[in-house]
Amino acid sequence: MEFFKVVSVDDARELIRNEFVGYQMGSEEVSLLEAQGRVLAKDIISGINVPEFDRSTVDGYAILVQDSHGATESIPSILEVLGEVLMGETPKHEVRSGQALYVPTGGMMPKGATGMIMIENTEKMDQETVLLFKPVNKGENMVFKGEDIKTGEVALEAGRRIGPNEIGVLASLGINNVKVIKRPTVYILSTGDEVIDLDEELQMGKIRDINSYALSAMIREIGGEVSGREIVKDDYELLLRGVKRALDQADIVLLSGGSSVGTRDYTHRVITDLGGKGVLAHGLSIKPGKPTIIGDGKGKLIVGLPGHPVSSIVVFKAIVQPFIQDLLKAPVNLRKVEAITTHNFPSSPGKETYHMVTLKEEDGKILATPSFGKSGMITLLSKSSGYIVIAQHEEGIDKGETREVYLF
């Protein structure tokens, strides 16, 4: 019998972080639209000013703002109209005191002008004369050269996840190719004589490989990539070969399934026999998910996940997801909501406990009800909206408490 080293969830995260602190993903270059959802590998330093010229943000007249001071509906300022600036063109005129030049929204401001008056606040008397009915301040209704982003400024920091707004900033800088952090790759080995794949015929006593599909989707959702998936029978040699193959092809190896004592023993032996640091922890103080194995194979993280779908997903979220996010150097951005519990939630002494819940809205309040279901069930997940985490030291949750619910 091996020595079983059971660790808390916090300790497991710390253990993994310390063990693989030197593991770096490196970067790659992708096109702007491919960069969506990826993480910036380095600061984006602007090579240009945005805008590159003083620019109007309204339809109206470019003026020297002091010419508008004191203007009212009853006593308007009267200015000479020099003409108009066409979109996308450099103004032909310079504006001096007493003069105005029409500039459309987005148009380039003429030399001399210090602000824009909106067309709604003016009246054109004839071709050469315009009345202003309102004062404007310096820089009003216009953006100065470099006011949005300056040359040499850090427009976006490394580690930032690229969403629509970041894509907008990159487009404004004319950046078509972006250096992003490589996606951490994961290889999933589903273990067990009873496990069959989707395209195999279901026989009595066998079950479908559920976990590797759900895990694949979760990995991709947080920015990782599945480099391979395969089913391995309960056999020491086959498993050892499978893990070695997986380590060659991925940054992280997940062994899914194998909650039975027999399979756990194989997994433990295989990780030990890889010649690296071997098993780092065997057993996690988490409910559900205790039969988890954490190991180091050739400097890469190997996690033996429990076999039940819910346990497997809970352990993935608790310890594998934070590691993938560390590798991506991206801040954790979990979707969560505050909800009032409709029941008491028990905890397991000394364990971090994950309760699946369903949410409903009543009188503007969000209520969280525990989902009931046995631990082997996949519908326990699909019928839940999210989960509540009870910390290791807590003694359960009372009905009526407000708690954070992590959404699926």
Place this chain on the structure above:
Amino acid sequence: MEFFKVVSVDDARELIRNEFVGYQMGSEEVSLLEAQGRVLAKDIISGINVPEFDRSTVDGYAILVQDSHGATESIPSILEVLGEVLMGETPKHEVRSGQALYVPTGGMMPKGATGMIMIENTEKMDQETVLLFKPVNKGENMVFKGEDIKTGEVALEAGRRIGPNEIGVLASLGINNVKVIKRPTVYILSTGDEVIDLDEELQMGKIRDINSYALSAMIREIGGEVSGREIVKDDYELLLRGVKRALDQADIVLLSGGSSVGTRDYTHRVITDLGGKGVLAHGLSIKPGKPTIIGDGKGKLIVGLPGHPVSSIVVFKAIVQPFIQDLLKAPVNLRKVEAITTHNFPSSPGKETYHMVTLKEEDGKILATPSFGKSGMITLLSKSSGYIVIAQHEEGIDKGETREVYLF
């Protein structure tokens, strides 16, 4: 001068919904892992029982539960061991009163057995004898055939977005191909003589096409697809031809840019001249984003978005995103968080007002501070965490109020 019909945001949503109520996306079949993020086109009715057999969820002994009743540490029940069930195999024995059969986690329950006792609560005396130290209830530590999902049951409803949990359910049913709703396609025409694409050289007076990139990312984020993007000069004929081409290739056409009065006129005329219902609304009671045009071209939605990046994105979120989600028949699932405002937020009378905010956590509370920036700026978006919506009838927000912040 055209008749300008300004509508509220709610009315615009209603108008679009009523106008295009008959517009259907249709469905297509994709593989299970490709289905991630897509929306189920029809109910998934299970053709099998999950599990297909009574199944143990622990390592232990299958027994008739009445044989365990009254068992304690000091007065254990004594049963005859029949042998063991191997993983993935049909049991060779039937269990009768006084008998026990070893079954691993995930293994098939033998005939006769009504519950499982965990190995931790037993002690094996010799090859043929086991002691039970605890009573178990009927069905404990096992899942009955069909208890997770029954044959004929609706396992997942049409309209459900497919995430990791749904993929798990589909895998458990052996479903490799899934009918999903087709992605709504959007064609983006960026209008304006000043607009140039990323690969063009930046000249004085020109600006990069920011909006179509940010919009593309937003469209993909909510499950749509960009079927084309192009830049069109401010010319009636070119724009008319561009819109016609776009209508042939997409479910929705967005005209981005063109906040100046001149461009708005072109857009209005082009929509009118398509021969359909033409312009449905010109002007939206929203801040920012008033110069918005909503039209119907050959039975398809055309929206002329304002030119400023922030306005363009606000209007997209306010009226285009809900329509795309209607087409997908998927519930809106906006990421939001409650935060305390650190300042007064003004509203514009009679307009739905969108304020960009930055969030920070202080003493466990989330605080929302208004982002300052002029309306033409892209960094107003990239420096914000999300936005607060002030309803049309509200008179601003006071400092210290708790409000929902929609996250980017």
